[in-house]
Amino acid sequence: MSGIDSVLVATVPPLGDKQAPPKRKEGGVLSKRRGALVTVIIALLALAWLFPLLWALINSFREYEYTQANGYLSFGGWTTSNYEQAWTQGNFGLHMKNSLLITVPAVVLTLWLSSMVAFVLARFSYRFNLALLGVFLAANLLPPQALLIPVFRMFREIPLPYFMSDSGSMLNSFWALILVNTAFQMGFCTFVLSNYMKTLPYEIYESAELDGASVWRQYWQLTMPLVRPALAALATLQVTWVYNEFFWATVLIQQGDKLPVTSALNNLRGQFFTDTNLVAAGSIIVALPVLVVFFALQKQFVSGLTLGSTKG
Amino acid sequence: MLCILVGFCLQEAFVSRTTSTAIPRSTVATMAATRRNVLRGIGLSGLAVGGASLLAACGGDSGPATGSGATVKFGINEAEGSGPAYDRLKAIAAAYGKESDTEVKLNAVDHNTFQESINTYLQGTPDDVFTWFAGFRMAQFAEAGLISDVSDQWPIDGLNDSFKQAATAPDGKQYFVPVSYYPWALFYRKSIFEKNGWAPPESNNDFMELMKDMQGKGITPIAFGDKDGWPAMGTFDILNMRLNGFDYHMSLMAGEEKWDSDEVKGVFETWRTLLPYHQADPLGRTWQEAATSMGKGESGMYLLGTFVVDAIADQADDIDFFTFPELDSAIGADALDAPIDGFCVASAGKNQEAGKAMAKWLGSAAAADAGNAGADAPFIAANEGASTSSYNDLQKKSAEVVGAAANIAQFMDRDTNADFANTVMIPSIQAFLKDPDDIDGVTASIQEQAASIFG
Structure with missing residues (x-):
């Protein structure tokens, strides 16, 4: 992050400053020429990243018949009907609700549990502290695919009462997805939060202790308000990740009306025939909530993640 | 926290060891365990809510197995609103519900997702009856014990020998009921x-x-x-x-x-x-x-x-x-x-009896007619007795050509x-x-x- 910032700063030309700017040493890390080069490279990379997205966005507003007859390089056939059709045919209302029911509890649970672990790891020195952090990080490195069969079988064996799950087991229930997402996201959150908490001055805790604050109070009333920026940043990230999660939903949910919206995107594909423009429209709809969350909390996101990175 | 973690690890180690054994054996073993666990689950939940009567009201296992008031779960490989294929299956399910006075619970999953997750579906908590294909891929599940023998429901009126052949696994028993095909x-x-x-x-x-x-x-x-x-x-x-x-x-x-x-x-x-x-x-x-x-x-x-x-x-x-x-x-x-589409009964389905009864009906001319009456575009029914009045020229010709063919393959990805x-x-x-x-x-x-x- 900070690398990009300095690049941006370096490429902004000094505006009408009468005083001679401090002369940069020729051949420094970012001379003028290199800065320009970096800008060009970054612009190209940004274009390469954005192109497919913009392409999908453009074609989501075009009729399939038109693009099929004239090719995708043509211009015309504009329509908004893809969006209406995607919303109704994909039954997105229901699936958005499912996604909400999975994402919100999973994110809240992840942040709550990992902040408690991080608090202990950062504030108390037990012998197993480092090992415990290691375990959390190691679990984070495991690819979920490798755990597919164990988790699937484990969930099948865990009984749930019928009022919690129609299937009588963890399979086919939101509980399973909430738990699995929480488990897989906790490693990262614990790591970030514990590092952040370590930057809080120790003296605050000493005085809190002197004033008679219990450990719980130190956690809830002292630490939590102080790590709010980091929590906000993580919440943004987690909402994006859990909402976008596709793999576990397809494996653990076998009932069509319980799928979250990312998996339900497949509803727009036929057995043989796929209207790619319709799928593009559906993808844009599915991506919108993430974009909204991301842009709304962008400020928190950047400041939250960089605050812990420079220890001064 | 730590003990939960250890517990997870132990359980994972145990479970992954069982997965390394051959599919059929472990499937049979875990299926028995599933049934036990369901009973245990009922016991546990009874404790949780303080009475079994409440459970009976919301449990899926209550009521008679077949006939009036029974429930059968029907898994279909077409997403809701995906077009004529979904409309046909929905109409068929509704017609069966009416005729047999059974409540048919439809579980609609899009075609590709259904197909890709069929293994976890059948080993997890499958519906009683589900849409599937004839050929090797049906036989594979039959050999693995994942689908039920429906040979006691055969012969089915109007389904000729070539369809019976397509519904038969290498052990000589039928595990499948055909409904339609296309050449x-x-x-x-x-x-x-x-x-x-x-x-x-x-x-x-x-x-x-x-x-x-x-x-x-x-x-x-x-x-x-x-x-x-x-x-x-x-x-x-x-x-x-x-x-x-x-x-x-x-x-x-x-x-x-x-x-x-x-x-x-x-x-x-x-x-x-x-x-x-x-x-x-x-x-x-x-x-x-x-x-x-x-x-x-x-x-x-x-x-x-x-x-x-x-x-x-x-x-x-x-x-x-x-x-x-x-x-x-x-x-x-x-x-x-000429790939044949149809239905199988999942071994892990909870209501075997109702599933088999429904599967038999699904092969009937009445099922095909109900499906074709309920959608804009008809399929070509496997049952000889089904009405062909809604067929377009292409379908009439398809039925003729396939009827005249001496041998029918299912397409490579279904035959192998x-x-x-x-x-x-x-x-x-x-x-x-x-x-x-x-x-x-x-x-x-x-x-x-x-x-x-x-x-």
Whole structure:
């Protein structure tokens, strides 16, 4: 992050400053020429990243018949009907609700549990502290695919009462997805939060202790308000990740009306025939909530993640 | 926290050890465990809510197994609102619910997701009855004990012997009830054939001449696209059936013949001589784009299933087809790919009795009629007694052609091991299309992989 910032700063030309700017040493890390080069490279990379997205966005507003007859390089056939059709045919209302029911509890649970672990790891020195952090990080490195069969079988064996799950087991229930997402996201959150908490001055805790604050109070009333920026940043990230999660939903949910919206995107594909423009429209709809969350909390996101990175 | 973690790890270690055993045995073992756990779950939840009466109200196991007031879960491989295929299945489910006074709970999952997660579906908490395909992929699940024997429901009125054959696993019992099918053939536009004075070829010579004439008029004879990998399987199937016969084709698919044999090489060699008549660079083209080129008249014919009209709906009335002509007079041209769709009963389904009763009804003429009455576009019913009044010309002809065929294959990805079809044949055929001269290399590599899959 900070690398990009300095690049941006370096490429902004000094505006009408009468005083001679401090002369940069020729051949420094970012001379003028290199800065320009970096800008060009970054612009190209940004274009390469954005192109497919913009392409999908453009074609989501075009009729399939038109693009099929004239090719995708043509211009015309504009329509908004893809969006209406995607919303109704994909039954997105229901699936958005499912996604909400999975994402919100999973994110809240992840942040709550990992902040408690991080608090202990950062504030108390037990012998197993480092090992415990290691375990959390190691679990984070495991690819979920490798755990597919164990988790699937484990969930099948865990009984749930019928009022919690129609299937009588963890399979086919939101509980399973909430738990699995929480488990897989906790490693990262614990790591970030514990590092952040370590930057809080120790003296605050000493005085809190002197004033008679219990450990719980130190956690809830002292630490939590102080790590709010980091929590906000993580919440943004987690909402994006859990909402976008596709793999576990397809494996653990076998009932069509319980799928979250990312998996339900497949509803727009036929057995043989796929209207790619319709799928593009559906993808844009599915991506919108993430974009909204991301842009709304962008400020928190950047400041939250960089605050812990420079220890001064 | 720590003890929970340790508990997780232990359980994972235990579970993963059980997964390493062969599928059938572990499946049977875990299925028994599932039933026990359901009972335990009921006990636990009884404690939680303080009474079993409340449970009976919301539990799925209550009520009679069949007949009035029973519940049967019906898993279908079409997403809600995905078109006629969903409408038909929904209408069928509703008709059965009405007729048998059973509550049919529909679970609609889109086709591709359903197919890709079929293994976890059947080993997890499947519905009682679900949509599936005839052929090897049905037989695989039968052997693994994942689907129930429905031989006590056969014979079913109006389903002839060839359908019974398609519903039979290698152990001689039926595990499947067919409902509909569609043929693979060479499709063309009637108006374009008329304008040029062309007629469907009767023999291989006619066929070659027709293609040469098309090329002379600047039309690519055969549209071709294999970006998704599976459409070219249809070409392999039909060439193999025409050159080596149906029986050879089926044993090749079952892994009983060698893929580097002269017979298989002969198929690829014939295919190579036909490639100049196909659209060039098929790997960059989807079947929809290939169909469009036929719809626009840039290509003359297209070897595909009847679903080809989905991509060129505007010309649907102008489309006709003929079966692939004979290549070897000793073999003839009486075999074709006509994949059969239908239903299976899941072994892990909770209501076996109701599932089987429903499966039997699903094969009836009444089921097919209810489905066709409930949708804009009909399917071609497997049951002889079903009404054909809603069929369009293409479907009437399909029913005729398939009825006249002596042997029916199910299409490569249904006739053989799914792993073999998807992970071996798709890349191998694509490699052949990229470099048609390296037939020895392609067949040797297929054989090597087939040996490791079929053992």
